[in-house]
Amino acid sequence: MRFILAFAFALLIFVPPLGAEEIRLDGEFIQGGLVRGVVPPGTVVTLDGRAVRISSEGHFVFGFGRDAPPAAELVLIQPGGEPETRILNILSRQYDIQRIEGLPKKMVTPPPETLDRIRAEGAKVRGARAFDSAETHFVAPFVWPARGRISGVYGSQRILNGEPRQPHFGVDVAAPTGTPVRAPAGGEIRLAEPDLYYSGGTIILDHGHGLSSSFLHMSRVDVAVGQQVAQGEVIGAIGATGRVTGAHLDWRMNWFEQRLDPALLVGAQVPKPKPKPEN
Numbered sequence: 001m002r003f004i005l006a007f008a009f010a011l012l013i014f015v016p017p018l019g020a021e022e023i024r025l026d027g028e029f030i031q032g033g034l035v036r037g038v039v040p041p042g043t044v045v046t047l048d049g050r051a052v053r054i055s056s057e058g059h060f061v062f063g064f065g066r067d068a069p070p071a072a073e074l075v076l077i078q079p080g081g082e083p084e085t086r087i088l089n090i091l092s093r094q095y096d097i098q099r100i101e102g103l104p105k106k107m108v109t110p111p112p113e114t115l116d117r118i119r120a121e122g123a124k125v126r127g128a129r130a131f132d133s134a135e136t137h138f139v140a141p142f143v144w145p146a147r148g149r150i151s152g153v154y155g156s157q158r159i160l161n162g163e164p165r166q167p168h169f170g171v172d173v174a175a176p177t178g179t180p181v182r183a184p185a186g187g188e189i190r191l192a193e194p195d196l197y198y199s200g201g202t203i204i205l206d207h208g209h210g211l212s213s214s215f216l217h218m219s220r221v222d223v224a225v226g227q228q229v230a231q232g233e234v235i236g237a238i239g240a241t242g243r244v245t246g247a248h249l250d251w252r253m254n255w256f257e258q259r260l261d262p263a264l265l266v267g268a269q270v271p272k273p274k275p276k277p278e279n
Contacts, residue, residue, distance in 0.1 A: 023076060030091040032154055032261030034063045034211070034253070036138065042079040048072050053132055053209045061138045061209050063255035064090050066155050066167060095155040098168060100245060107198070107243040108160045114197060121196045128191035128204040128212070129254045135208030137186040142265040143231065145184045145215065146238060146249045148175030154261035169259040170216070170252035177219045177247040179238040182231075184213055184251070184266070189227045189235075199250070200241020205229065213262070216250035217242050 023043075027035030037060045039045060045052040047062050054060045064072065072088045110118060152172030158165050183205060190212065191204035201218030219239025229235060240247040253260040 028264045029088055031064055031068045031093045032066055033264055034260050036061050040078055044077040046075045055136050059136050059139055061211050063258050063260045065258040098156040099159045102245050103161050118197050131190055131206050132210050133206055133208050137207040138211045142184045144266050144271055145251055146173045146181050147271045148173040151248055170250045171263050172248045172250050174248040175238050177239050180234045181215055181236045181249055183229045183233050183235055186230050189223045189225050192221050192223050192225050194221050198243045201239055203235055210256040212254050214252040217244050
């Protein structure tokens with residue numbers, strides 16, 4: 001209900017004034033939410049002072065991080081018009097606490113000799129998520145990238161071997177090693193690494209305008225950097241690589257550095273594994 005109310009409120013404040021062209025927003029005005037928009041081509045849009053890319057057809061996208069403040073300022077300047085400021089109310093969320101035991105000590109507190117590697121890999125991941133490409137694959141509905149059981153949710157505060165660590169920024173889909181992972185939407189591969197320290201086999205897929213999907217702990221990486229993939233195309237397989245206690249896919253989404261909740265785009269129900277054929 002609160003999602004519906006937030007969306008209804010957004011529609012209300014974006015009814016255009018008489019004589020103005022239509023401005024539309026569609027999405028979740030909540031921490032971790034993604035919002036898609038359409039404005040007249042040539043409109044300039046900023047969110048909290050940050051320029052937002054607008055496609056030639058007027059499409060754009062932005063998102064709110066896990067701990068986003070209760071309000072954001074959206075400013076729009078239509079061609080030949082004056083700046084219009086809208087305050088977006090962002091709903092807050094309560095996050096779970098997830099306790100994970102049995103991890104190797106080096107995966108909770110990495111030894112000093114691994115720190116340079118971890119820093120270099122982190123910079124590579126941040127670089128892959130920083131692309132502001134002109135693609136608009138985010139316009140189409142997203143789909144789940146794998147079949148299985150949800151074993152971890154976005155935003156939960158993690159306690160690893162009894163020690164508080166960073167929140168979980170993705171949704172985990174548990175399934176056997178080798179289960180296919182498919183592109184939830186089209187895009188270009190920006191990172192394809194078989195063995196990062198924390199995330200193991202890792203892929204980052206650029207959907208355009210700063211929106212990306214990350215796929216962690218994969219047993220197999222079937223794509224290469226620069227490759228274009230279509231929605232539903234197999235990009236790799238679920239595994240148990242990196243910092244894990246069992247086979248699963250950790251699917252994450254970013255709008256640049258803002259961490260988003262993938263489940264808000266596709267719903268809470270993951271497709272069940274396909275039954276094995278009878279002999």
